[in-house]
Amino acid sequence: MTSSTAPDTANDGPMLAADGRTLKSSLNRALRRSKLRALMLIAPLLIFVLLTFIAPIADMLFRSVENQIVSDTLPRTTQALADWDAGGDALPEDSTYRELYRDIFLAKERKLHTRLGSRLNYELTGVSSLFRKSGRKVEDMGEVYQDQFEDLDGFWKQGENWNALMGDADWLAAQNAWDDKSDTAQPQFVASGAVSTLLPLTAEMFTLYADFVQNEDEDNLAKEDPWALIYSALHQDLTSGAGVASYAGPGAAELQAAAAAAGDFETVVFREAFEDVDEDWGSLDVWQTLKVYSPNFTSGYFLNSIDMQKTIDGPEMRDDNEQIYLKLFMRTLFMSLVITGSCILLGYPVGYMLANLPAKTANLLMILVLLPFWTSLLVRTSAWKVMLQQQGVVNDTLVWLGVVADDSRLALINNQTGTIIAMTHILLPFMILPLYSVMKTIPPSYTRAAKSLGATNWTAFWRVYFPQSVPGIGAGSILVFILSIGYYITPEIVGGTTGTFISNRIAYHISSSLNWGLAAALGAILLAVVLGLYWAYDRIVGIDNVKLGG
Amino acid sequence: MDNASDEAFVAFERVQKSYDGENLVVKDLNLSLPKGEFLTMLGPSGSGKTTCLMMLAGFETATHGDILLDGKSINNIPPHKRGIGMVFQNYALFPHMTVAENLSFPLEVRGMGKSEREEKVKRALDMVQMGDFGGRRPAQLSGGQQQRIALSRALVFEPELVLMDEPLGALDKQLRETLQFEITNLAHELGITTVYVTHDQTEALTMSDRVAVFDDGRIQQLAPPDKLYEEPENSFVAQFIGENNTLEGVIKEINNDVALVELDGGAVIDAKPINVTTVGERTRVSIRPERVEYNKDRLSADAHTLKAEVLEFIYMGDIFRTRLRVAGKDDFVIKTRNAPDQTRLKPGEQIEIGWLPQDCRALDA
Numbered sequence: 065m066t067s068s069t070a071p072d073t074a075n076d077g078p079m080l081a082a083d084g085r086t087l088k089s090s091l092n093r094a095l096r097r098s099k100l101r102a103l104m105l106i107a108p109l110l111i112f113v114l115l116t117f118i119a120p121i122a123d124m125l126f127r128s129v130e131n132q133i134v135s136d137t138l139p140r141t142t143q144a145l146a147d148w149d150a151g152g153d154a155l156p157e158d159s160t161y162r163e164l165y166r167d168i169f170l171a172k173e174r175k176l177h178t179r180l181g182s183r184l185n186y187e188l189t190g191v192s193s194l195f196r197k198s199g200r201k202v203e204d205m206g207e208v209y210q211d212q213f214e215d216l217d218g219f220w221k222q223g224e225n226w227n228a229l230m231g232d233a234d235w236l237a238a239q240n241a242w243d244d245k246s247d248t249a250q251p252q253f254v255a256s257g258a259v260s261t262l263l264p265l266t267a268e269m270f271t272l273y274a275d276f277v278q279n280e281d282e283d284n285l286a287k288e289d290p291w292a293l294i295y296s297a298l299h300q301d302l303t304s305g306a307g308v309a310s311y312a313g314p315g316a317a318e319l320q321a322a323a324a325a326a327g328d329f330e331t332v333v334f335r336e337a338f339e340d341v342d343e344d345w346g347s348l349d350v351w352q353t354l355k356v357y358s359p360n361f362t363s364g365y366f367l368n369s370i371d372m373q374k375t376i377d378g379p380e381m382r383d384d385n386e387q388i389y390l391k392l393f394m395r396t397l398f399m400s401l402v403i404t405g406s407c408i409l410l411g412y413p414v415g416y417m418l419a420n421l422p423a424k425t426a427n428l429l430m431i432l433v434l435l436p437f438w439t440s441l442l443v444r445t446s447a448w449k450v451m452l453q454q455q456g457v458v459n460d461t462l463v464w465l466g467v468v469a470d471d472s473r474l475a476l477i478n479n480q481t482g483t484i485i486a487m488t489h490i491l492l493p494f495m496i497l498p499l500y501s502v503m504k505t506i507p508p509s510y511t512r513a514a515k516s517l518g519a520t521n522w523t524a525f526w527r528v529y530f531p532q533s534v535p536g537i538g539a540g541s542i543l544v545f546i547l548s549i550g551y552y553i554t555p556e557i558v559g560g561t562t563g564t565f566i567s568n569r570i571a572y573h574i575s576s577s578l579n580w581g582l583a584a585a586l587g588a589i590l591l592a593v594v595l596g597l598y599w600a601y602d603r604i605v606g607i608d609n610v611k612l613g614g
Numbered sequence: 615m616d617n618a619s620d621e622a623f624v625a626f627e628r629v630q631k632s633y634d635g636e637n638l639v640v641k642d643l644n645l646s647l648p649k650g651e652f653l654t655m656l657g658p659s660g661s662g663k664t665t666c667l668m669m670l671a672g673f674e675t676a677t678h679g680d681i682l683l684d685g686k687s688i689n690n691i692p693p694h695k696r697g698i699g700m701v702f703q704n705y706a707l708f709p710h711m712t713v714a715e716n717l718s719f720p721l722e723v724r725g726m727g728k729s730e731r732e733e734k735v736k737r738a739l740d741m742v743q744m745g746d747f748g749g750r751r752p753a754q755l756s757g758g759q760q761q762r763i764a765l766s767r768a769l770v771f772e773p774e775l776v777l778m779d780e781p782l783g784a785l786d787k788q789l790r791e792t793l794q795f796e797i798t799n800l801a802h803e804l805g806i807t808t809v810y811v812t813h814d815q816t817e818a819l820t821m822s823d824r825v826a827v828f829d830d831g832r833i834q835q836l837a838p839p840d841k842l843y844e845e846p847e848n849s850f851v852a853q854f855i856g857e858n859n860t861l862e863g864v865i866k867e868i869n870n871d872v873a874l875v876e877l878d879g880g881a882v883i884d885a886k887p888i889n890v891t892t893v894g895e896r897t898r899v900s901i902r903p904e905r906v907e908y909n910k911d912r913l914s915a916d917a918h919t920l921k922a923e924v925l926e927f928i929y930m931g932d933i934f935r936t937r938l939r940v941a942g943k944d945d946f947v948i949k950t951r952n953a954p955d956q957t958r959l960k961p962g963e964q965i966e967i968g969w970l971p972q973d974c975r976a977l978d979a
Contacts, residue, residue, distance in 0.1 A: 512673055513706035515693040517720035518771065524694075527719070531710045 128584035131362040142358040161334035209295040228314040302326040365585035407495035415499030448486040452476040478560025495540035502536030622646030629679035641831040656818040657828030699768035699776040707752035714748035738770040879941035885976040896979040905973040919968040
């Protein structure tokens with residue numbers, strides 16, 4: 065070997081490039097530029113798809129398990145319910161009702177209670193009106209305390225007294241000096257440290273109130289009077305043995321007088337108050353539903369999607385007369401299979417003919433196949449409505465031919481038959497095109513060879529031609545099946561009640577019942593079914609065997 | 615040829631074929647071949663040779679005339695009942711079947727039992743030295759291997775007649791030569807009658823018992839390879855087969871199988887009249903490059919010679935190829951063997967060339 069022999073091949077280590085780096089890293093460096101360029105080329109589409117397609121889908125799918133609305137709107141109640149034995153016969157304790165009072169009071173101020181009502185109404189009918197009614201009455205429930213405090217001393221009527229009592233001295237000075245006509249921001253409420261330790265619940269409620277007034281209503285806190293809610297909190301603090309005697313800040317005298325009197329105040333039993341509003345608050349169902357849907361994430365939507373319900377004892381099948389989705393899923397799968405099957409039966413001969421005609425004729429006929437593609441889907445479906453109805457073209461022709469009697473015209477629309485006929489027609493091109501492009505690549509010499517070897521026309525077709533056209537059938541079937549399983553417009557228009565798909569139900573929940581969680585769960589299941597079938601198809605047939613041509 | 619040739623195994627009788635009803639692709643074809651013959655149909659594309667093969671196989675129907683197989687007309691017999699083996703240009707091996715399944719297919723459709731099938735498939739694969747490849751798919755084989763499989767598939771059901779449609783067209787030169795040899799050997803060993811279509815004249819010459827040269831829907835000449843090469847019967851065959859020098863002129867005189875031809879440049883040469891009969895007729899004289907002689911000692915004393923100027927000398931190893939200007943044409947080529955005593959001509963040299971009268975054929979213009 066001469067010294068000019070380049071890279072050292074005797075070396076046992078990794079192959080080295082001329083500059084001494086390993087060949088692999090050298091190659092990676094060389095390829096990085098072209099990879100980067102490729103990425104930049106697809107970047108606009110990638111970003112567009114991510115923003116407008118992937119992200120919204122992910123968001124929708126997330127809704128199928130999301131359930132934060134309950135714990136966000138009723139944080140105290142859900143916490144109190146954690147210890148409640150939902151399986152027993154006893155209603156929650158009165159303290160839980162008191163937390164419910166606070167939660168609903170706050171929710172009502174923020175106008176969130178009706179949304180929660182609608183959400184829970186999906187799980188238990190009547191909850192929506194229960195929450196709306198409770199929201200209207202919740203103001204009055206705690207007024208007993210407010211009245212008694214105010215009767216005891218006019219001091220408690222005034223918002224500024226409350227501000228002085230509850231607020232930090234520095235903040236109070238700033239708040240009183242603030243001019244609400246000016247452009248400067250209102251000084252944010254700061255609770256007084258002493259009172260916060262002395263009256264924790266009152267301080268918490270007052271802080272919420274102050275925050276609401278300052279930031280949501282954007283009113284001047286100095287000019288507002290506090291909510292009834294705060295009086296009940298104060299009563300609770302005072303009666304649970306707050307050491308007000310040592311307090312010496314603003315309003316100390318009034319506070320000590322109130323503490324002395326509070327023990328003799330008339331009290332409210334919140335449970336009775338709620339039951340007065342609506343007797344449903346005394347029913348276990350409502351509380352069990354609340355408890356079951358307390359967690360931030362729930363499987364409830366998915367269980368609903370498969371005709372189950374989430375109960376306190378775990379998932380249960382719904383009653384037979386309430387089951388709907390499983391039947392719809394099965395119907396969707398079955399009808400998609402029938403549509404795929406009819407597309408194969410109708411499309412195969414057409415594809416075969418197109419592939420074996422001279423190019424000129426084939427191109428002309430191909431236009432006829434593609435023609436429906438250039439017509440609006442809605443127009444085609446509406447045309448089927450005209451064709452298939454009882455007084456429609458098809459029935460008229462059949463009656464004229466004497467195939468059916470005039471008084472027993474066929475029901476071809478607003479049922480499964482209508483959906484199958486219309487969708488087979490609409491999806492047929494998706495079967496013919498892949499079939500055609502696969503068949504186009506099968507040279508006629510194969511069939512000739514088979515015949516020269518002694519095969520009859522049928523044997524030559526079945527043993528030699530057909531197996532080679534299977535990839536086309538596979539591609540067409542996947543296309544048609546997946547398209548039809550999620551089809552919406554056509555079943556909506558011609559399907560009536562028995563010919564609708566699961567997608568029609570999803571659309572209903574998205575646009576009419578506004579139960580997006582359930583719609584998302586149904587959609588997620590549909591997506592999973594399609595992916596599952598795709599996976600199964602890949603295992604059985606092999607996705608490499610699917611050809612769209614070439 | 616022996617007596618067997620009297621009984622034609624395959625015969626075309628006045629066969630015509632038209633696709634569009636206006637033009638004849640095959641015009642009045644008459645051809646018969648005896649059992650065991652290897653016949654090649656040779657011709658440029660569009661000459662009608664493949665159409666003839668397809669009519670014989672049954673994939674095209676003759677517009678007029680009869681095609682006889684073993685004495686019986688097969689015009690109305692569908693292809694699968696003709697029992698003719700066929701090898702296609704692109705092999706046409708069924709891609710979804712293994713090699714063994716491909717070979718087994720013709721036996722299966724004939725209802726043969728499994729063990730018999732396996733035995734025959736094995737024998738057919740061994741015959742083409744592909745015994746170990748039974749389990750492979752066609753796509754896993756090289757072109758030459760696929761061609762061998764296609765050949766053994768066409769033979770596995772023991773047909774008496776095998777048709778081959780440019781079977782070696784897609785292979786490289788070396789492989790083609792090996793397979794040419796294998797195919798002829800196999801055909802002769804098995805005693806099968808073969809009709810072979812090609813546009814490659816070397817292939818036709820090396821493989822065939824007889825070659826039918828097609829042009830314009832007719833057989834221009836049907837003869838064994840040596841006769842075809844040495845004694846072309848018309849200008850087309852002379853041009854199409856091998857390399858050829860042509861000189862144009864007018865017949866001056868014909869006597870005793872020798873014609874005097876006055877070339878367009880004025881020179882006069884001797885030639886053998888083939889399909890020219892009358893004095894004054896225009897003719898095309900054809901001489902093979904290797905039959906041209908420029909060493910005067912080797913020419914007869916009374917031979918007519920022509921003046922020539924050397925334009926180019928190409929050394930090709932076994933032979934020298936020299937391009938000359940003769941009678942005003944500068945594409946006249948001569949080939950000489952690279953022998954120790956052979957002179958090497960230089961461009962610009964003036965020489966005199968001549969040939970034996972029988973090597974110079976006066977053909978139609």
